[in-house]
Amino acid sequence: MKIDLTGKTALVTGSTAGIGFAIARGLAKAGATTVVNGRDAARTEAAVAKLKGEAIGADVRGIAGDVGTAGGCDAITAALPLVDILVNNAGIFGPRDFFETPDEEWERFFAVNVMSGMRLSRAYLPGMRDKGWGRVLFLSSESGLNIPVEMIHYGVTKTADIALSRGLAKRMAGTGVTVNSILPGPTLSEGVAEMLAGEVEKTGKSIEDVAADFVKAHRSASIIQRAASVEEVANLCVYVASPQASATTGAALRIDGGVVDTIA
Incomplete structure (x- = not known):
């Protein structure tokens, strides 16, 4: 199978390092014009330079902006009005006991892990629908199914990502646009x-x-x-973003190493 994303533009949020950078690298190597995003301009520029060095000849750009805020999302969509592939990867995590987690922390996690993907999907899905083709991916987690007791707030946001992805897939029914969630494990x-x-x-x-x-x-x-490697997670994401995955939508795709004990 040869995945060719030539002519497609992809935005990967939170992609200056980690899984996000690996996804951006995979998309760039498949031929997509790839837009790297991070909150810090210097880190974003450094990631763009690194990616250009690893994906020789690829069209790579960077847009700095905090997707955890409405203003940050607005700035990104103003700079990049249309995309073919949106990867809602930006996220935060961290252990904290439920009884010691204040409202402000719940709101911060929801802003970054859920509202960012909601806002960007709301902005970009109409353009995909009008073109008759598009891919939206939400980076959820196996923690969205298997809520970790040490960070319930995080797990709840990842469950929300799965629900949002499924709902948007149904909303885009018959348009040629697919929406899926990806559930990495460790x-x-x-x-x-x-x-x-x-x-x-x-x-x-x-x-x-x-x-x-x-x-x-x-x-x-x-x-x-x-533990899985970031490349293993990215490989699934690149496939789901490709034309070859046209019949895959509304799915919660696990790449968790079998952590979630289910046959479904």
């Missing part, structure tokens, strides 16, 4: 590597081995018994 991104850095130093093990130990201890239902 993934060895830069953020996770940073979280595990102390254990790497302490044990002398590789980051991959330490991440596998973490998965076995904290996500013991994992079938692959290791």
Whole structure:
């Protein structure tokens, strides 16, 4: 299978590092004009330069803007009025006990993890509908199905992403536009590597081995018994964004290593 996204424009939010950057790289290598996004202008420019170096000849651009605010989303859509592929990847996470999580934290998580994708989808879906083709992806999480007790607020936002994605897929029925959610499990991104850095130093093990130990201890239902790579998550996203995935819509697509114990 050869995925060719030549002539398509893709926006990946929160793509200066981690899964977002890997998705942007995959889309760029498939020929899409790829727009990198981050809150900080300097980091966004650095990510664009890095991506151009890894996807030689690709058309790569950057738009800095905080998608966690209405103003930030408006600025992005003003600078980029139309896209063919929207990847709502930007998100935040972090453990905090339910009884110690104030309203402000719930609102912050909803603003970044849910409202950003809602606002950008509302802005870009009409243009996709008018062209008769488009792809919207929401980066949810296996935590949207398997709510983690240590960060209920995060899990609830990821459940909301799945529901929003399904609803929008139905709203776009028959238009040639697909909307899906992607549910990664434990993934060895830069953020996770940073979280595990102390254990790497302490044990002398590789980051991959330490991440596998973490998965076995904290996500013991994992079938692959290791963390996925950001490239493995990105590969699914690039396929779902492609013409080849035209019959896949309204789906919650798990790339969780089998963490969620279900056959459906």
